[in-house]
Amino acid sequence: MSDEKILNPIEDGDMDSLFTLPLSFIPFETPALGQARMIKNAQLRSVIELFQDVQTGSGQIEIADLPKMMNWPPEEVHPDHVIIRKLSMLHSYDVFSLRITLRRMGVPLTNAAALQLSPEKNQELTQYMTQFTRPLIAEIYGSENVQVERFEDVVALFRDPDIKRARQRLQQMADALGIEIMEVPTFLEDYGDIFLSLSYYKQCLDRLAPLLEVFINSMYDIRKNYQLRQDQNLLRSCDMIENTINELTAAITGRFENFERSTKAMWEDISADRFQKVKDLIQAYHITIGGVLCGLTVKMNAWVRLFPKPTTGGPVKRSEFIMSDIRQGLNNITKIEDSAPMMASLA
Template sequence: MVVASAYTDDKPVNPIEDGDMDSLFMLPLSIIPLQTPALRQARIIKNAQLRSVIELFSDISTGSGQVEISDLPKLLAWPTDEVHPDHIIVRKLSTLHSYDVFSLRIMLRRNGVSLTDQAALQLSAEKNQELTAYMTQFTRPLIQEIYGGENVQVDKFEDVVKLFRDPDVKRAKQRLQKMADALGIEIMEVPQFLEDYGDIFLSLSYYKQCLDRLAPLLDVFIASMYDIRKNYQLRQDQNLLRSCEMIETTINELTAAITGRFENFERSTKSMWDDISAERFQKVKDLIQAYHVTIGGVLCGLTVKMNAWVRLFPKPTSGGPVKRSEFIMSDIRQGLDNITKIEDSAPMMAVLG
């Protein structure tokens, strides 16, 4: 896995890359029940203009073999007298704003797209391990509720579940009963609560990590635009200067909106534990899930844009101001308004009462 880092002297900055099921911007079509073998071996990805394309192959030496979705019938020799079922499915997938597993759970169902394996939309074990530190803030109040002042070591959320599987059956049952009493539910409903609790805060941890990894790339890009603005030749180009200002403003507004949502989620979570109940947890769960598609879409769009930038300009000395300005006016500017539309379409933010 490649981790993002900001420019240090003339050292390169790396794009954000994840495995297929951990990625914001790519989806392996093997999990979709398609009829065409060549498609089942491919991926759908977001390109730098935020258009969804089919990636047939990707290799360091050969690059990325991408095909426009509109070109698939000719490439795959589909019959011309009717629309191929696979084309219908892929076109639906192309309209999605993000391919992260949490957005996909909502949008695949909404678009009537099935899966070859209903359990496929899960983060990898590696990604789950990466998110341990993020999950700690959400597991801590849960442990406090069950154990009070007891000293309990919890390294990952699975350890919380194990606490209810104590070899001492009586002790395990007491813990389950305590949790059930706190939530106002039956003891048999506690395992489902724990599963829902872990999954909803895993989603929040995932998106928070995505934002944290994105931040250094955004800093590098903003710094590069500053260099372009002060370039003697380029500062005469008013259209370029206006575009740079618009892009910087848009990026700042989008990141501020996402950050504000995380702060709201944190307040709502803390409030939930002040008077925990199954109903209050459900409200927090609904609140967070309502923004999965928006947060995933904005983070996907920004990550794809910044990845494209650092791949082309991995060092402060890469490319030069003119080449950078050309890329800003083409790939960076194109499709940026779509990210703003995703943000603008978000439901009104609510606070847990």
């Protein structure tokens, strides 16, 4: 029996995914669209997925083929097609990016509250959120022995059955932030959401890292192959792909480090204004980070589906896939990174 480790693609429920967009919360005139999903394929093109099944596979339609498929009148552009084309331009379908991009594009929603992570994903992110919950507790409660495991527990501390004690806690936070007591609930909601987004992206990168490592190791094997190392175009492509992946992951890691420094600086002299600066800083990079992570995840998912074990496929088949699906569209991820705003720390 082989002891080779089998890699699995990164999968999440629709609302937790970087690369899957359920269309049910968009008010389309065409009912069939509301039952479909938009996904990113291995070439990073957006396509409509009408069905997905283990046995039958994925039933995908190109955006340009929708008018004929949906029997839309040929003499004019259908309003649903206008919306679909806007959605196809998005770099990522994570909920934090979508909140920004859909608003900018003027895409209507049947339910704006749908742009939330699932309870299951929130639970998964508990360990990531702890580092952002701890300083909040320390600032407001000092040396008090307060047991907090989830961010929801922070909010629960202000719902103490002892009304006097709950109000005292609210006042403590309001005084520390320099805001009115009635503004505290809004602050808590914003605080939880912005650091939930950071936790989400950090988990995405952590899950992606082992897939990237295995992929890069596979390219080493290709370079050593006697037959393939004669192909200079292939070798140049492998170098380009590896350099691109390393630069992209380094850029994202650097941003996370900057966010952490800014968050630490915020707690050294906490105020509502300083929190707002950190919030704006992190939100400014939602689209960039989401887009880069989405692109890399889609590429690596395509790789591990085809080559789930180190010995699957062989060097020639792997090199063919690198030259087609992996290389194609990779420059689009670099463009997302290059279009990011200038990085700045909290002043």
